[in-house]
Every structure is written in C-alpha cells, then in structure tokens.
Amino acid sequence: MNNWDARYATRANKMRASEVRELLKLLDQPDILSFAGGIPDPALFPKDAIRSAYDDHLGEGADTALQYSVSEGYKPLREWLVRHMASLGVACTIDNIIITTGSQQALDYLGKLFVSPGDTILTTWPTYLGALQAFNAYEPRYDRLIPEGGNMTPAAYRNNAQAAGGEVKLAYLTADFSNPTGETISRNDRVKLVDLAHELDIPLIEDAAYQALRFGGENVPSLLALDIEREGHIDRTRVIYSGSFSKTLTPGLRVGWVCAAQPVITKLVLIKQAADLHSPTINQMVIHHVAERHFDNQVAKARAHYRERRDHMLEALTRHMPAGVTWTKPEGGMFVWLTLPTDMDGAALLARSIEQIRVAFVPGSAFHADGSGRNTIRLNFSLPGADTIETGMSRLGALIASEMKADKKLAS
Amino acid sequence: MNNWDARYATRANKMRASEVRELLKLLDQPDILSFAGGIPDPALFPKDAIRSAYDDHLGEGADTALQYSVSEGYKPLREWLVRHMASLGVACTIDNIIITTGSQQALDYLGKLFVSPGDTILTTWPTYLGALQAFNAYEPRYDRLIPEGGNMTPAAYRNNAQAAGGEVKLAYLTADFSNPTGETISRNDRVKLVDLAHELDIPLIEDAAYQALRFGGENVPSLLALDIEREGHIDRTRVIYSGSFSKTLTPGLRVGWVCAAQPVITKLVLIKQAADLHSPTINQMVIHHVAERHFDNQVAKARAHYRERRDHMLEALTRHMPAGVTWTKPEGGMFVWLTLPTDMDGAALLARSIEQIRVAFVPGSAFHADGSGRNTIRLNFSLPGADTIETGMSRLGALIASEMKADKKLAS
Numbered sequence: 001m002n003n004w005d006a007r008y009a010t011r012a013n014k015m016r017a018s019e020v021r022e023l024l025k026l027l028d029q030p031d032i033l034s035f036a037g038g039i040p041d042p043a044l045f046p047k048d049a050i051r052s053a054y055d056d057h058l059g060e061g062a063d064t065a066l067q068y069s070v071s072e073g074y075k076p077l078r079e080w081l082v083r084h085m086a087s088l089g090v091a092c093t094i095d096n097i098i099i100t101t102g103s104q105q106a107l108d109y110l111g112k113l114f115v116s117p118g119d120t121i122l123t124t125w126p127t128y129l130g131a132l133q134a135f136n137a138y139e140p141r142y143d144r145l146i147p148e149g150g151n152m153t154p155a156a157y158r159n160n161a162q163a164a165g166g167e168v169k170l171a172y173l174t175a176d177f178s179n180p181t182g183e184t185i186s187r188n189d190r191v192k193l194v195d196l197a198h199e200l201d202i203p204l205i206e207d208a209a210y211q212a213l214r215f216g217g218e219n220v221p222s223l224l225a226l227d228i229e230r231e232g233h234i235d236r237t238r239v240i241y242s243g244s245f246s247k248t249l250t251p252g253l254r255v256g257w258v259c260a261a262q263p264v265i266t267k268l269v270l271i272k273q274a275a276d277l278h279s280p281t282i283n284q285m286v287i288h289h290v291a292e293r294h295f296d297n298q299v300a301k302a303r304a305h306y307r308e309r310r311d312h313m314l315e316a317l318t319r320h321m322p323a324g325v326t327w328t329k330p331e332g333g334m335f336v337w338l339t340l341p342t343d344m345d346g347a348a349l350l351a352r353s354i355e356q357i358r359v360a361f362v363p364g365s366a367f368h369a370d371g372s373g374r375n376t377i378r379l380n381f382s383l384p385g386a387d388t389i390e391t392g393m394s395r396l397g398a399l400i401a402s403e404m405k406a407d408k409k410l411a412s
Numbered sequence: 413m414n415n416w417d418a419r420y421a422t423r424a425n426k427m428r429a430s431e432v433r434e435l436l437k438l439l440d441q442p443d444i445l446s447f448a449g450g451i452p453d454p455a456l457f458p459k460d461a462i463r464s465a466y467d468d469h470l471g472e473g474a475d476t477a478l479q480y481s482v483s484e485g486y487k488p489l490r491e492w493l494v495r496h497m498a499s500l501g502v503a504c505t506i507d508n509i510i511i512t513t514g515s516q517q518a519l520d521y522l523g524k525l526f527v528s529p530g531d532t533i534l535t536t537w538p539t540y541l542g543a544l545q546a547f548n549a550y551e552p553r554y555d556r557l558i559p560e561g562g563n564m565t566p567a568a569y570r571n572n573a574q575a576a577g578g579e580v581k582l583a584y585l586t587a588d589f590s591n592p593t594g595e596t597i598s599r600n601d602r603v604k605l606v607d608l609a610h611e612l613d614i615p616l617i618e619d620a621a622y623q624a625l626r627f628g629g630e631n632v633p634s635l636l637a638l639d640i641e642r643e644g645h646i647d648r649t650r651v652i653y654s655g656s657f658s659k660t661l662t663p664g665l666r667v668g669w670v671c672a673a674q675p676v677i678t679k680l681v682l683i684k685q686a687a688d689l690h691s692p693t694i695n696q697m698v699i700h701h702v703a704e705r706h707f708d709n710q711v712a713k714a715r716a717h718y719r720e721r722r723d724h725m726l727e728a729l730t731r732h733m734p735a736g737v738t739w740t741k742p743e744g745g746m747f748v749w750l751t752l753p754t755d756m757d758g759a760a761l762l763a764r765s766i767e768q769i770r771v772a773f774v775p776g777s778a779f780h781a782d783g784s785g786r787n788t789i790r791l792n793f794s795l796p797g798a799d800t801i802e803t804g805m806s807r808l809g810a811l812i813a814s815e816m817k818a819d820k821k822l823a824s
Contacts, residue, residue: 042475050478051470058463063454066462066664101513101688108687112549133686137524252478252693274545275520276513281664283692 033392035379036360038179038334044302045250046294053289057282065282071273072265073099073257074284080291081243085259088211089225090241092234095262098269101279103209103244103256107134107172109271110205110240110258114169115140120161122171126337126367126376128179128207131172141166142369145173147189154199170203171196175223177210177333180367180378184331187220194227197238203264209244210333212299215307217331224259235261245287247334248299253283306334306382312389313381320397322404327379334382337364339375341404346377349403357395445804447791448772450591450746456714457662458706465701469694477694483685484677485511485669486696492703493655497671500623501637502653504646507674510681513691515621515656515668519546519584521683522617522652522670526581527552532573534583538749538779538788540591540619543584553578554781557585559601566611582615583608587635589622589745592779592790596743599632606639609650615676621656622745624711627719629743636671647673657699659746660711665695718746718794724801725793732809734816739791746794749776751787753816758789761815769807 057065072078078094085092100106107130115121117139123131124145132142141164143157152160161168171193175185185193197204206223221229227237237260244256258268272278313336317327321338328337340346346363353359364376381389469477484490490506497504512518519542527533529551535543536557544554553576555569564572573580583605587597597605609616618635633641639649649672656668670680684690725748729739733750740749752758758775765771776788793801 039480042479045474045478047470047474047478051467051474054466054470055463058459058466062457062459062463066457066459066662067454068451068658068663101692104686105688130686130689137683137686246480250478251480254688254690254692271549274516274542274549276517276666277542278666280513280666280692280695283695 032354032358032360033384033388033395034360035381035384035392036362037380037383039383040247040251040302040334041305041383044298044305046290046298049290049294050250050253050286053286054282056289057285061285065285067281069278069281069284071098071278072269073097073279074281074288077255077284077288077291078257080288081257081259084291084295085241089221090228090234090259092259096234096259096265098258098265098272099279099284100242100256100258100272101276102246102251102254103207103242104130104134105254106242106256106258106268107131107205107207108137109268109275110170110203110242111135111138111140112271112275113264113267114203116166116169118164118166119169120157120164120166122157122168122202123369124173124178125369126180126364126373127172127369128174129367131207132367132369135172140169143168144369145171145193147173147185147193149189151192151196154196157200168200168202170205171200172205172207174207174210176208176220177213177330177335179210179333180335180362180364181337182328182330182333182335183337184217184220187226190220190223190226191230194223194230194239197227198230202238203240203260204238205240205242207242209242209247211243212248213302213306213334214332215303215310234259235263237261240264245291248295248302249287249290253280253287255279255283255287303332306332309381309384309386309389310336312386313379313393316389316393317397320393322397322401324404325397325400334380336379336381338377338379340377340400341407342375343407344400344403345374347374349377349400352403353396353399357399359392359396359399361396444766444770444772445796445800445807446772447793447796447804448774449792449795451795452659452663452714452746453717453795456710456717458702458710461702461706462662462665462698465698466694468701469697473697477697479693481690481693481696483510483690484681485509485691486693486700489667489696489700489703490669492700493669493671496703496707497653501633502640502646502671504671508646508671508677510670510677510684511691511696512654512668512670512684513688514658514663514666515619515654516542516546517666518654518668518670518680519543519617519619520549521680521687522582522615522654523547523550523552524683524687525676525679526615528578528581530576530578531581532569532576532578534569534580534614535781536585536590537781538592538776538785539584539781540586541779543619544779544781547584552581555580556781557583557605559585559597559605561601563604563608566608569612580612580614582617583612584617584619586619586622588620588632589625589742589747591622591745592747592774592776593749594740594742594745594747595749596629596632599638602632602635602638603642606635606642606651609639610642614650615652615672616650617652617654619654621654621659623655624660625714625718625746626744627715627722646671647675649673652676657703660707660714661699661702665692665699667691667695667699715744718744721793721796721798721801722748724798725791725805728801728805729809732805734809734813736816737809737812746792748791748793750789750791752789752812753819754787755819756812756815757786759786761789761812764815765808765811769811771804771808771811773808 115138240260527550652672
C-alpha cells in the first residue's frame with residue numbers, strides 16, 4: 001500500500017475535479033442539447049490560412065520554427081501585438097508584451113507571482129471558473145468586487161485581508177462580456193476600479209478573452225487604456241491585460257499574451273522560463289502569420305455569427321421562459337446568465353434537465369468563490385445553432401415552469 | 413512612482429535571471445565558438461515528416477485539431493507512449509500518462525504539487541539548472557544526493573529537513589547522461605535510490621530527457637522500471653518518469669510526458685487544467701503522427717550523429733587539455749563535464765575566454781544548488797561540428813594552461 005493521497009494533502013486536495021468537469025463528460029452523449037461549453041464555433045476557424053501558414057514556416061525556415069526559442073515569445077508576433085494594442089488605445093512597446101500558452105497560463109503565472117497562502121484576491125461574484133481554479137493553487141481567500149457601485153473602501157478590503165492573516169494581493173475581472181454573465185462594466189465603473197487598484201497598490205488583472213467579440217452597444221476603453229490615461233505611461237499602470245487568440249482565431253494552438261508595465265513582464269518572463277521555457281515556436285509563427293493577414297476579417301465574421309446566435313437565444317428565452325426568470329442581454333461574448341426564482345437550485349435543475357429533457361448547462365454556483373449563486377445558470381450560445389437553441393429553450397422553459405408549479409404546491 | 417519591485421518580493425525575487433541567461437545573449441555574436449547551449453542539432457529534425465503531418469491533420473480533421481481538448485492529452489499519443497514505455501520495461505496504461513508542454517512543465521507542476529516553502533528537495537550536486545529554476549518558485553531548500561555510494565541515511569535526510577522547518581518532499585535526478593555531467597548511474601545505485609525513496613516515502617522524479625540518446629555502453633533500466641520490479645505494479649511505485657520528444661524529434665513543438673502511478677497523474681491533470689487547460693492539440697497530433705512512423709529511425713540517426721561529435725570532443729580534449737584538467741566520458745546525451753584545477757574559477761575563466769579567445773561554455777556553479785563547483789564547466793557537443801570542436805578545444809586548452817602557469821607564478 002502507498003499513501004500518495006495523504007502526501008498530496010499539501011496542495012492538490014485544494015484542486016479537486018470540479019463538478020462541472022464531471023458534468024461535461026455527459027456531453028459526449030449525442031442526444032444531449034448542450035449549452036454548457038464555452039468554446040468557439042469551429043465553423044469559424046481560418047483553417048486554410050492556418051494550414052498554409054504551417055506549410056510556409058516548415059519550408060526554408062523550419063530549423064528556427066522547430067528549435068527552442070526565447071521565453072518572452074516570437075518577436076514579430078509581439079510587434080504585431082504592439083500595433084494591435086495601439087488600436088485599442090494602449091501605447092506600448094514589445095517590452096510590455098509576453099506570449100503565453102493561452103490566457104489561462106497568464107492567470108496561473110500571475111497567481112504564482114503575487115499570491116501566498118492566506119492572501120486575498122478581489123473578484124466579482126460570479127467570475128470565470130478557470131480563474132478561481134488557477135488562483136486556488138496558491139491558496140488565497142477571496143473578497144468581493146461589485147463594480148456597479150457596490151465596492152467597499154480600500155481600508156475595508158485591507159482590514160478584511162489582514163483579519164484573515166494576509167494582504168490584498170490582486171484584483172481580477174472580465175470587463176467585457178464576462179464569462180459567465182455576458183455583462184460589460186461601464187466606463188465610469190472602470191475608472192473607479194482603476195482608482196481602487198492604485199489606492200490599494202495592487203495589480204488589477206483585466207481578462208480580455210472576449211473583448212474583440214462585441215456585436216452591440218458602444219466600445220468601452222479597456223481598463224489598461226484608462227490606466228494609461230490616468231498615469232500617462234504604461235510603465236506606471238497597475239492593470240495587467242490578459243489577451244487571447246482562442247476566441248478570435250483558434251484555441252487549439254494555445255496562444256495568448258499579457259500586456260502590462262515592463263517590470264511585470266520581466267518577472268513573467270522569468271516565471272515562464274522556469275515553468276515551460278517558451279510556448280511552441282511554430283504555433284507563435286503561425287498565429288502571427290494568420291493574424292497579420294486575417295485578424296480583422298475573422299473578428300468581423302465572428303461578430304456577425306455570434307450576434308445572430310445571441311439574437312436567437314434572447315428571442316427563444318423571451319418566448320419560452322416563465323415569469324420569475326430573468327437574464328442578461330449581452331452585447332458580446334458567448335454567454336447569457338439566467339437568474340431563477342430564489343429557491344430554485346441550478347445544480348438540482350441540471351440533474352433533472354439531463355434526465356428528463358436532455359438539455360445541459362452550467363449551474364451558477366460553480367462561478368462563485370463562496371459557492372453562492374445557487375439559483376443561477378450559465379447558457380452558452382456560441383456553439384448551438386438556431387434549431388438547437390429553439391428546442392433547448394422550449395424544453396428548459398417548460399421544465400422550469402413545472403418546477404415552479406411543484407414548488408408552489410409544496411409551499412401551499 | 414510605483415513600487416512593482418517591492419510588491420514582487422513575494423516570489424519573483426527568488427527567480428532572478430540566471431547569469432547563464434545573460435551569458436547566452438552573447439552567443440548571438442557570430443564569431444563566438446559556442447559550447448554553451450544544450451540544444452539538438454536542427455540538421456536532425458524530421459522536417460518533411462512534420463510538415464506533411466501538419467498538412468494531414470489540418471485537412472478533414474481540422475475542426476478537432478484546432479479546438480480545445482482534454483487536459484490529460486491526445487489519446488492516440490498517450491496510447492503510443494504506453495507502447496513506448498513498454499519497450500523500456502515499464503508496463504502501464506494510458507491512465508499512467510499525461511502530456512506536458514515539454515518536460516520542463518512537468519518539473520513546474522511537480523514542484524507545485526509537492527513542495528511548500530521550507531520543504532527539502534534531494535538532488536545531486538550538480539543537477540539540471542532548469543530543475544532548480546522550476547522548483548525555486550516553490551521556495552524549497554536542497555539536500556544532496558550522492559548516488560554512487562555517498563547518500564545519507566533516510567533518518568539523516570529527515571532530520572536535516574525538520575531542522576530546517578520542513579519535510580523531505582521529493583528527490584530529483586537524471587539517471588542517464590545527465591545535464592550537466594553526461595554521467596550515468598549504475599543499476600546497483602539506481603536500486604538503492606528507489607529503496608531510499610520508499611524508505612523516505614517520497615516521490616523520486618526521474619528526468620529522462622536524454623535517455624534515448626545512448627551511443628555507448630549497455631542499457632540500464634530506468635528507475636521507474638526498477639521500481640515496478642520492486643513493487644509489482646506501476647500504481648505502487650514512487651518514481652515519476654518525465655520524458656520529452658525535444659531531444660529525439662524536435663523541441664519547438666514543446667511536447668513531453670509524465671509516466672507514473674495513477675494517483676499522481678490524476679493530480680497532474682487537475683493542475684494542468686488549472687494552469688493552461690491543455691498542450692496545443694495540433695502539436696500533439698503531429699508528434700503522434702511522426703513518432704508512429706519515424707521514432708526509431710530518428711533515434712538511430714541521432715545516436716550516430718551525436719556519437720561522432722562526442723568522439724570528436726573527447727579526442728580534442730585529450731589532445732589539447734593540460735595535465736590537471738579531467739573530464740567525464742559520457743555514453744550518451746549532449747554534454748562533457750570538465751573539472752579544472754581546484755583554485756580555478758569557471759565563471760572567471762568564461763569571462764576571459766569570451767574576451768580573449770571567443771569560446772563560450774557554461775560555468776559549473778550554476779548547476780549546484782549551493783553555488784559550489786566553481787572549478788567546473790559544462791561543454792556541449794550536440795551542436796558544434798568537428799572543426800568548431802577542434803578549434804575551440806585547442807584555444808580553450810591553451811587558455812587554461814596559461815591560467816595555470818599564471819596561478820603558479822602568483823603562488824611561488
């Protein structure tokens with residue numbers, strides 16, 4: 001007998017498989033109508049461009065494309081990103097940019113850089129599940145941001161953190177079309193978040209994974225752009241911008257980036273060198289090749305495609321959800337967030353939904369650092385087509401209505 | 413003014429850029445004869461096979477190749493690795509295997525899994541610099557393994573660790589053709605290491621990055637194979653085998669693997685899911701495609717190629733090094749390890765070598781957890797051709813001889 005499991009008490013017991021992961025295994029069953037995933041529609045992948053980019057870079061330049069390379073990333077891609085960030089109102093140089101293996105890796109490295117056990121991370125309730133998973137490896141506690149006018153004072157956040165035996169070490173959120181709610185933070189509330197980060201003297205991680213996928217409303221400047229406005233130069237900012245090509249070009253190549261003050265990038269380069277040396281050389285070349293030629297077209301295509309699906313989803317919800325259920329009206333991204341009647345449990349609903357109507361989604365409590373939000377669920381609209389959305393919402397609306405009736409009977 | 417640098421005191425100050433990295437920047441200068449790197453000869457990369465594998469997988473199957481995938485890795489590649497491990501005397505199933513972004517990532521994740529600040533890691537003096545860098549993020553201390561008959565008792569290692577305020581959490585070493593020394597541990601000493609791991613009840617990480625590159629002497633079973641012999645089943649073993657395609661096929665795709673007891677793999681999958689979701693899908697498919705068709709041929713070619721270079725290196729050393737300098741006679745891998753006279757400093761020698769004779773190598777103290785080994789240097793023979801080796805060793809031998817004379821004069 002061995003005692004691996006006891007040994008692992010150190011860290012990995014804090015990293016149990018999420019229920020969500022277990023649920024997603026169900027999705028292999030072909031008769032399930034799934035609104036659970038958060039993945040792009042492969043119909044949008046620029047397959048031919050990617051194929052010919054690999055072919056190009058594996059010709060004459062193959063020795064470089066297949067060799068070890070530098071931890072900060074492929075220089076022409078970082079140069080392209082300098083121009084891309086400029087188009088978003090962020091003036092920077094290549095020293096403000098590091099390439100990561102998807103934006104998930106940025107969250108892991110930033111947790112590693114900043115967080116010790118017992119420290120406090122500020123984030124919204126709900127927030128991106130993957131961020132909680134990445135940060136949890138560094139054993140933080142969480143305190144709550146309510147950007148739309150509900151944030152506490154810096155002193156209150158500080159006191160809470162000290163009472164818990166640590167310090168406030170970072171804030172994290174998605175400002176545009178967040179995962180899971182699809183909501184966007186206003187310019188005014190963004191300015192206040194940037195101020196809060198400066199007052200608390202902490203980094204503010206801006207997860208910009210969905211930023212390019214706006215298909216309604218007006219652009220709001222990124223937190224990083226607003227911090228540069230405030231401070232006059234990126235190297236004096238507190239915002240750490242985490243970007244990704246996963247939602248615009250393709251996730252399978254695992255290419256993302258961080259744009260931030262140069263001292264942050266310098267430390268991330270050291271961390272990356274120690275953690276995986278560098279992201280795959282050839283993939284960075286291919287993403288650069290394709291971004292340079294097709295980025296704007298791809299984004300335009302994705303916006304039109306997902307706008308149509310969002311519209312289908314909102315119409316189907318209006319048609320099929322009973323009174324007492326509300327939902328967000330996202331101006332971009334991939335998700336709608338449903339609030340069920342207060343006493344209805346999203347996880348219990350999912351179990352019955354899978355069993356009775358073969359419809360899958362993610363229960364909202366998974367996205368809450370404190371496990372609250374039990375009467376919420378996340379619906380994805382980037383992958384299912386119009387018919388699936390119509391059938392799925394019709395079934396789900398009927399199930400929720402019947403649950404509400406049963407609850408009422410029980411109560412009377 | 414901001415205080416990023418003060419903020420970073422938490423972790424990143426322990427991750428300063430190594431001198432080595434600074435040195436390697438010099439190597440861009442074209443007139444430097446470099447024996448510093450540790451990279452494969454790109455002349456060996458199976459370029460055409462890789463190019464056509466990308467083309468194949470980006471045809472009909474592109475939707476899968478470019479999409480998100482599972483954290484444990486591409487199943488056909490894990491199945492290939494089960495057969496590969498069987499050929500090395502390791503009976504296992506795909507549940508004993510996870511794909512990593514190079515073997516460097518395995519070291520980071522294993523540090524994250526096992527090590528808390530103040531814990532003890534056992535390793536050889538010298539050891540792989542990248543392992544020290546990966547582990548240092550988790551703030552361990554190190555104690556010394558001397559596999560060739562010099563290990564302490566389990567009780568002594570345990571007492572040292574407790575006196576330092578932690579526990580012995582893992583042991584790490586390279587058994588075959590180590591980086592930096594090129595040396596191989598005997599079967600007898602391997603058995604004792606496996607016994608020690610069981611007595612201490614700790615994981616023993618076997619870094620097998622160079623294992624396939626044997627070009628002399630007789631195969632010695634891996635630590636993992638010996639642990640299976642001892643315990644009867646891989647799921648009862650203590651050895652965590654970390655493998656890589658970087659030295660046999662290509663490093664630029666960043667594909668490695670871990671083979672270990674199933675509970676270890678389960679935890680690593682959770683860590684990987686939280687840290688970067690998964691290694692790039694398409695790269696795993698391509699490595700599988702190429703490994704299935706060309707692995708044995710590639711290994712045969714690499715062995716012949718590096719054997720010739722090792723022979724050139726050993727002959728040149730014999731011809732050019734003055735008495736008082738000794739070196740290892742590796743049966744595989746990429747490195748020879750030189751021991752200079754006791755009072756000669758490898759780092760000072762490098763500075764003069766770059767300046768006076770334009771020859772680069774890595775000073776040995778970088779590979780020592782305690783900074784000792786100042787009179788040692790690492791020479792790479794996988795990249796330089798016969799002429800470079802001859803010229804470089806001729807110059808270096810003359811420089812060392814003149815330093816020895818100067819030292820003698822100073823002493824008399």
